Amino acid sequence: MDQACDIKVSVSTEALDANNACGFVTDPANGAIDMFIGVVRDNHLGQTVTGITYDVHETLAERELMCICREAQGIWPKTRYFVSHYHGYLPVGGVSVLIAVSAPHREESFEACRYVIEEIKKRAPVWKKEHYVGGESEWLPGHSLVMQGEEEQAVCCGKCGAHG
Amino acid sequence: MKQVTVNVRLYGGFRKYKDSVDLSIPAGTPVSAVKESLCQALGPQSRDLIMDSVVANDQTILPQGYVIEGDMRLSILPPVCGG
Numbered sequence: 001m002d003q004a005c006d007i008k009v010s011v012s013t014e015a016l017d018a019n020n021a022c023g024f025v026t027d028p029a030n031g032a033i034d035m036f037i038g039v040v041r042d043n044h045l046g047q048t049v050t051g052i053t054y055d056v057h058e059t060l061a062e063r064e065l066m067c068i069c070r071e072a073q074g075i076w077p078k079t080r081y082f083v084s085h086y087h088g089y090l091p092v093g094g095v096s097v098l099i100a101v102s103a104p105h106r107e108e109s110f111e112a113c114r115y116v117i118e119e120i121k122k123r124a125p126v127w128k129k130e131h132y133v134g135g136e137s138e139w140l141p142g143h144s145l146v147m148q149g150e151e152e153q154a155v156c157c158g159k160c161g162a163h164g
Numbered sequence: 165m166k167q168v169t170v171n172v173r174l175y176g177g178f179r180k181y182k183d184s185v186d187l188s189i190p191a192g193t194p195v196s197a198v199k200e201s202l203c204q205a206l207g208p209q210s211r212d213l214i215m216d217s218v219v220a221n222d223q224t225i226l227p228q229g230y231v232i233e234g235d236m237r238l239s240i241l242p243p244v245c246g247g
């Protein structure tokens with residue numbers, strides 16, 4: 001995976017470590033570090049949840065995480081990013097996603113961190129299968145990646161003639 | 165007409181069918197027709213999820229009109245819910 005010196009992204013089957021995240025984004029020029037930690041909760045829509053299996057297209061996910069961080073860096077310059085998403089089963093309390101952002105000042109760190117998690121939820125190729133106390137499990141609905149109009153044309157192969 | 169083999173990896177809600185499926189399709193088939201072929205392979209109950217999904221290679225999501233010229237590996241990505 002292409003990594004920038006001030007952005008580190010990964011998909012991991014190992015437990016996510018907040019100390020690693022904080023250490024990577026630490027910079028003497030940056031006076032603020034904001035961190036988002038996504039954790040498996042024990043309930044969803046009235047059902048008791050025992051855990052979640054995270055399915056991930058690892059190659060595309062890492063590309064998308066990097067893309068999101070670069071976008072954020074374009075909006076909030078001089079920011080540094082560590083983003084890692086878990087792949088596999090996690091019980092309640094397990095850390096599913098870890099985002100650390102450092103910035104010269106707190107406002108940029110809050111805003112950039114919020115931007116990264118919101119974009120991950122809409123764009124990263126990650127899927128959740130919830131497991132319930134009765135032994136049932138269910139894949140959760142999500143945000144469709146189906147492209148529309150100009151967005152589709154922007155990555156068109158040029159051979160199909162569909163946008164001529 | 166030349167036939168090509170497309171290996172489609174399945175994710176999320178498609179995992180209940182299998183982890184991947186091989187499709188034999190004519191060279192020159194657009195991605196939109198790959199989705200139809202996948203629907204035939206998985207059964208009509210898969211149609212709604214397939215229509216809400218996108219097809220991707222390992223670099224990017226492919227537009228519906230993208231033309232498949234040779235053997236390749238693709239993925240079908242249902243609606244996402246990371247975080």
